[in-house]
Amino acid sequence: MAKLLSLLIGLLLPLTIHAQAALAAESSAVVDPLPSWNEGAAKQAIGEFVAKVIKPDSPDFVPISKRIAVFDNDGTLWGEQPMSFQFLFALDRVKALAPQHPEWKTKEPFASLLQGDVKGALLGGNRAMLEIVMATHAGMTTEEFEKIVTDWITTARHPKTGRLYTELVYQPMVQLLAYLRANGFKTFIVDGGGIEFMRPWMERVYGIPPEQVVGSSIKTKFELRAGTPVLVRLRELNFVDDKAAKPVGIHLHIGRRPIAAFGNSDGDLQMLQWTTAGSGERFGLLVHHTDAEREWAYDRKSSIGKLDKAWDEAKTKNWTVVDMKTDWKNMFAFEP
Amino acid sequence: MAKLLSLLIGLLLPLTIHAQAALAAESSAVVDPLPSWNEGAAKQAIGEFVAKVIKPDSPDFVPISKRIAVFDNDGTLWGEQPMSFQFLFALDRVKALAPQHPEWKTKEPFASLLQGDVKGALLGGNRAMLEIVMATHAGMTTEEFEKIVTDWITTARHPKTGRLYTELVYQPMVQLLAYLRANGFKTFIVDGGGIEFMRPWMERVYGIPPEQVVGSSIKTKFELRAGTPVLVRLRELNFVDDKAAKPVGIHLHIGRRPIAAFGNSDGDLQMLQWTTAGSGERFGLLVHHTDAEREWAYDRKSSIGKLDKAWDEAKTKNWTVVDMKTDWKNMFAFEP
Numbered sequence: 147m148a149k150l151l152s153l154l155i156g157l158l159l160p161l162t163i164h165a166q167a168a169l170a171a172e173s174s175a176v177v178d179p180l181p182s183w184n185e186g187a188a189k190q191a192i193g194e195f196v197a198k199v200i201k202p203d204s205p206d207f208v209p210i211s212k213r214i215a216v217f218d219n220d221g222t223l224w225g226e227q228p229m230s231f232q233f234l235f236a237l238d239r240v241k242a243l244a245p246q247h248p249e250w251k252t253k254e255p256f257a258s259l260l261q262g263d264v265k266g267a268l269l270g271g272n273r274a275m276l277e278i279v280m281a282t283h284a285g286m287t288t289e290e291f292e293k294i295v296t297d298w299i300t301t302a303r304h305p306k307t308g309r310l311y312t313e314l315v316y317q318p319m320v321q322l323l324a325y326l327r328a329n330g331f332k333t334f335i336v337d338g339g340g341i342e343f344m345r346p347w348m349e350r351v352y353g354i355p356p357e358q359v360v361g362s363s364i365k366t367k368f369e370l371r372a373g374t375p376v377l378v379r380l381r382e383l384n385f386v387d388d389k390a391a392k393p394v395g396i397h398l399h400i401g402r403r404p405i406a407a408f409g410n411s412d413g414d415l416q417m418l419q420w421t422t423a424g425s426g427e428r429f430g431l432l433v434h435h436t437d438a439e440r441e442w443a444y445d446r447k448s449s450i451g452k453l454d455k456a457w458d459e460a461k462t463k464n465w466t467v468v469d470m471k472t473d474w475k476n477m478f479a480f481e482p
Numbered sequence: 483m484a485k486l487l488s489l490l491i492g493l494l495l496p497l498t499i500h501a502q503a504a505l506a507a508e509s510s511a512v513v514d515p516l517p518s519w520n521e522g523a524a525k526q527a528i529g530e531f532v533a534k535v536i537k538p539d540s541p542d543f544v545p546i547s548k549r550i551a552v553f554d555n556d557g558t559l560w561g562e563q564p565m566s567f568q569f570l571f572a573l574d575r576v577k578a579l580a581p582q583h584p585e586w587k588t589k590e591p592f593a594s595l596l597q598g599d600v601k602g603a604l605l606g607g608n609r610a611m612l613e614i615v616m617a618t619h620a621g622m623t624t625e626e627f628e629k630i631v632t633d634w635i636t637t638a639r640h641p642k643t644g645r646l647y648t649e650l651v652y653q654p655m656v657q658l659l660a661y662l663r664a665n666g667f668k669t670f671i672v673d674g675g676g677i678e679f680m681r682p683w684m685e686r687v688y689g690i691p692p693e694q695v696v697g698s699s700i701k702t703k704f705e706l707r708a709g710t711p712v713l714v715r716l717r718e719l720n721f722v723d724d725k726a727a728k729p730v731g732i733h734l735h736i737g738r739r740p741i742a743a744f745g746n747s748d749g750d751l752q753m754l755q756w757t758t759a760g761s762g763e764r765f766g767l768l769v770h771h772t773d774a775e776r777e778w779a780y781d782r783k784s785s786i787g788k789l790d791k792a793w794d795e796a797k798t799k800n801w802t803v804v805d806m807k808t809d810w811k812n813m814f815a816f817e818p
Contacts, residue, residue, distance in 0.1 A: 211691060214693075288733060332693075341734070341737070342737075345737045349547070355547060355737075356736065356737025356738050357668075357693075357694075357735065357736045357737055357738070358693075363734060365730075366730050366733060366734075367726075367730070368726040368727070368729045368730055368752055368756070370755070374759060375729065375752065375755045375756045375759050377729060377730065377733055377756075384734075390703075390704040391704070393711065393713060394701075394703070394704055394713065397624060397702060397713055398677070398699060398702075398720075399693065399735060400692065400693045401677070401678075401681045401691075401692030401693055401695060402692050402693070416704055416711065420704070420711045420713075423710060423711050
């Protein structure tokens with residue numbers, strides 16, 4: 147009986163997976179898996195790519211184990227204005243920690259920050275930025291940091307919109323993640339943000355588990371504290387997962403080349419180059435921020451999320467460029 | 483119709499997964515999932531742990547997403563004598579590359595190696611070892627290195643046994659990997675070996691995909707060569723995944739604490755400490771090399787795979803210690 151049941155399950159599991167894939171292809175006209183996308187070139191390109199790689203008798207068929215898709219986060223899956231949300235987290239942490247650091251009142255970049263002068267604080271360039279990051283991200287155990295991030299992400303509000311930061315995730319992209327997974331893709335984050343800043347909430351918000359998040363990191367150190375093992379976050383950079391380092395991060399964590407990559411800025415250029423240069427059917431997509439009304443409009447001249455070289459290359463390499471204003475019917479879940 | 487089918491699949495998939503789990507628990511008396519293990523304390527401890535964490539109404543129940551199991555490779559899943567198989571790979575590479583390096587005839591550690599004197603070559607200590615590793619593992623693209631490893635692992639033979647190295651994987655452990663996965667576990671490698679030396683063959687041999695392999699690494703660099711992106715392997719260490727660094731590697735790649743860890747030496751001590759110190763039901767296991775006839779016998783005094791401190795700690799922390807001679811009915815697939 148048990149053996150029969152085992153056999154039955156062995157038969158059923160692959161069947162249901164195949165049926166799901168077939169269903170996704172067949173039913174797109176019936177139940178739209180991307181309802182927040184307007185009909186247009188971008189939506190069509192996505193659908194055509196997926197249809198090609200999942201069809202077992204297609205010359206472009208890709209087995210499930212190789213259906214790897216990588217997504218930038220800042221500006222691709224959620225907003226990044228007026229500055230990266232992780233930097234806003236760091237600013238909130240500086241305020242929260244200030245009572246324990248009376249010396250910050252006269253020490254830059256903290257003195258300016260505590261007076262609300264972010265521009266002044268950042269006059270110190272990369273060194274100032276690094277000091278802010280280390281003061282707020284290092285010096286605690288990994289479990290303590292996870293709790294700090296979780297508390298912040300579930301309560302802190304974006305300065306301009308008054309929304310929780312996780313309310314500022316783009317619904318069309320959340321649907322795209324789910325659509326790819328329903329078609330056998332494994333979805334990964336590959337972002338310049340801190341890996342430990344992203345992991346605590348991404349499974350809940352994007353359906354992406356911690357082991358599928360690639361990001362920047364600081365070094366950690368194993369210690370026994372009164373016999374209890376902890377990992378301590380050190381004031382030392384380990385990896386900055388941006389630009390030419392994105393393919394490096396992909397290779398180190400995933401170990402195989404993705405077949406689809408999604409980004410929004412020049413920081414994603416090499417990730418798209420690496421992904422689309424592989425053999426067989428490939429897909430590259432850039433989100434272009436064109437909607438100043440529902441969100442922000444910026445590209446070639448922006449200091450945050452600059453889209454310039456990657457945009458030019460998208461044209462020559464036939465990558466899909468999403469016009470957020472016209473391609474996205476709904477942007478946020480809270481819209482009426 | 484499509485909607486109905488979708489609903490049906492949505493209902494069926496979780497059912498089959500639960501049924502699988504229930505089945506694995508119920509049917510162990512009927513179809514033994516670990517046929518190469520003799521009945522005894524080790525096999526019983528494994529079965530009891532799995533039964534506890536998969537039973538939905540058990541106080542020790544662990545949801546599937548948190549069923550993370552980590553395995554050391556050298557000495558735990560395959561042999562490691564007379565020296566680590568990756569070092570034997572490096573020696574083969576030195577021989578293959580020697581014609582391109584006439585200077586090696588008089589340059590240590592290569593001169594000794596080329597005369598078959600490994601001990602002499604290693605008189606240079608860590609520096610000699612590092613030179614051998616870099617000369618054989620760096621200077622090519624990641625794709626070129628993958629091909630070199632794949633060619634070697636499918637043809638090279640172990641000096642003492644004459645077997646392919648992948649024939650020297652322990653059948654009881656391969657069954658254990660499959661048994662855990664059948665019960666909803668995600669299985670990871672966490673080994674001191676090179677991550678890119680392990681990935682090319684582990685999916686085929688262990689059923690573990692590249693993104694679930696954690697190991698030591700050298701740095702890589704993204705480059706465009708005549709417009710084609712490549713990752714070049716540099717002569718610079720990135721991470722040594724051994725001892726106190728194993729929990730660091732686990733945290734960086736997996737991002738959550740495993741609930742079960744499997745090793746064989748003091749190099750795995752901190753991985754077992756980190757894994758078993760978490761809350762809820764935990765499992766730690768050490769493979770003790772006791773069988774000089776079918777394999778090799780070594781422990782406290784061995785220079786390779788030394789099992790000393792971890793063995794002592796296993797006794798106080800109630801970790802399972804496998805006696806390979808008595809606990810394993812079959813060791814290798816080629817045995818009669």
